[in-house]
Amino acid sequence: MEKIKMTVPIVEMDGDEMTRVMWKMIKDKLILPFVDLKTEYYDLGLLSRNDTDDQITIDAANAALKYGVAVKCATITPNRQRMEEYPQLKKMWRSPNGTIRSIMGGTVFREPILAPFLQPAVRKWTKPITIARHAYGDIYSAVDLATEEAAECRLVLASDRGTEREYLVKKTDGPSVFLAQHNTRSSIENFAKACFMYAWDTKQSLKFAAKDTIIKEYDGMFVDVFEKEYEKNWKARFEREGIKYGYTLIDSAAAALMTSDGGYVLALKNYDGDVLSDLVSAAFGSIAMMTSVLVNPEGKYEFEAAHGTVTDHYYRYQKGEKPATNPTATIFAWTGALRKRGEMDVNHELMAFADRLERATLDVLSEGYVSEDLVPALVPGFEFRVTSVEDIIDKIAGKL
Numbered sequence: 001m002e003k004i005k006m007t008v009p010i011v012e013m014d015g016d017e018m019t020r021v022m023w024k025m026i027k028d029k030l031i032l033p034f035v036d037l038k039t040e041y042y043d044l045g046l047l048s049r050n051d052t053d054d055q056i057t058i059d060a061a062n063a064a065l066k067y068g069v070a071v072k073c074a075t076i077t078p079n080r081q082r083m084e085e086y087p088q089l090k091k092m093w094r095s096p097n098g099t100i101r102s103i104m105g106g107t108v109f110r111e112p113i114l115a116p117f118l119q120p121a122v123r124k125w126t127k128p129i130t131i132a133r134h135a136y137g138d139i140y141s142a143v144d145l146a147t148e149e150a151a152e153c154r155l156v157l158a159s160d161r162g163t164e165r166e167y168l169v170k171k172t173d174g175p176s177v178f179l180a181q182h183n184t185r186s187s188i189e190n191f192a193k194a195c196f197m198y199a200w201d202t203k204q205s206l207k208f209a210a211k212d213t214i215i216k217e218y219d220g221m222f223v224d225v226f227e228k229e230y231e232k233n234w235k236a237r238f239e240r241e242g243i244k245y246g247y248t249l250i251d252s253a254a255a256a257l258m259t260s261d262g263g264y265v266l267a268l269k270n271y272d273g274d275v276l277s278d279l280v281s282a283a284f285g286s287i288a289m290m291t292s293v294l295v296n297p298e299g300k301y302e303f304e305a306a307h308g309t310v311t312d313h314y315y316r317y318q319k320g321e322k323p324a325t326n327p328t329a330t331i332f333a334w335t336g337a338l339r340k341r342g343e344m345d346v347n348h349e350l351m352a353f354a355d356r357l358e359r360a361t362l363d364v365l366s367e368g369y370v371s372e373d374l375v376p377a378l379v380p381g382f383e384f385r386v387t388s389v390e391d392i393i394d395k396i397a398g399k400l
Contacts, residue, residue, distance in 0.1 A: 017074075095140055109130055132198065133272075137187060205243050
């Protein structure tokens with residue numbers, strides 16, 4: 001069979017642990033036999049980032065801006081436990097996702113992959129809930145400090161005009177921790193524009209949620225920017241199509257998730273979106289059934305699975321086991337990137353291949369060959385067999 005041709009490469013960002021193992025399986029068995037794949041490869045595995053002082057993450061993000069489409073494997077963000085596990089680490093490197101999002105900007109849209117053999121944990125959910133996560137700033141590019149003695153923390157704001165303001169954060173009498181985070185109006189404006197555009201394109205209502213009653217200046221800017229963007233550019237169009245926009249407090253938005261039937265976009269700040277997108281994905285069946293797409297204001301895209309590196313399965317894999325890991329979201333990251341590359345290059349064969357690979361994946365699962373994470377969410381009476389990730393991928397290859 002003649003392979004499908006590509007002219008412009010996709011930026012490929014490899015990762016860690018079990019997802020790295022699946023990444024190679026997916027490429028070798030589901031893509032390379034059918035596509036003359038062109039990628040610009042970056043190894044974002046933890047040790048590679050350590051060896052390059054994290055420069056490789058910066059290079060990968062800039063490459064994504066250059067070529068317009070990237071696909072990323074899940075990666076480790078080291079904590080204290082990981083520092084013990086990897087003693088060769090020079091420091092606790094920042095989240096590579098946070099670095100990439102800071103460079104690319106834009107908004108992360110996370111939407112569950114629905115299938116008829118899965119029933120949501122929330123009985124009323126009949127339509128997908130899309131979480132729009134602001135992809136810049138907040139705690140992902142924050143400065144955090146710890147002290148073992150009594151201390152006084154001050155925040156100093158020095159403007160370009162030469163003025164300076166100083167605020168007392170807190171005077172403590174013993175061991176303490178401090179956190180300073182930021183955001184920019186331009187980043188928030190891009191976030192708002194992307195959310196309204198996505199809601200308009202998908203004809204779904206949009207909610208934005210924050211906590212301006214407590215964080216009056218910080219969250220207040222988000223609320224004001226969204227309201228101005230809506231009034232100026234979207235209100236008339238939304239009302240004409242029956243699409244709604246509204247602001248609500250984050251705790252009210254979280255509670256409303258439980259009583260909604262779905263079918264709307266919930267726009268959230270960076271950390272809120274990180275947490276609630278995982279909650280929504282798990283309640284729809286599994287976090288391994290959720291896509292994650294970073295879209296920047298210039299129309300550059302980065303596709304990845306919403307889940308992490310599946311560490312416990314990796315430890316079992318190292319012992320010679322064949323864990324029943326779910327490859328669906330990682331496959332859909334590849335198909336999303338291939339489809340977008342096809343759209344940009346007017347490559348209809350590549351777009352059609354992405355569609356076929358997604359259908360083959362869901363067909364295999366619907367025939368009862370499932371990973372262990374899906375078992376609690378299966379429809380009662382559905383006949384299934386828990387199958388290793390390698391066997392699932394082999395069956396998908398057979399479908400193709």
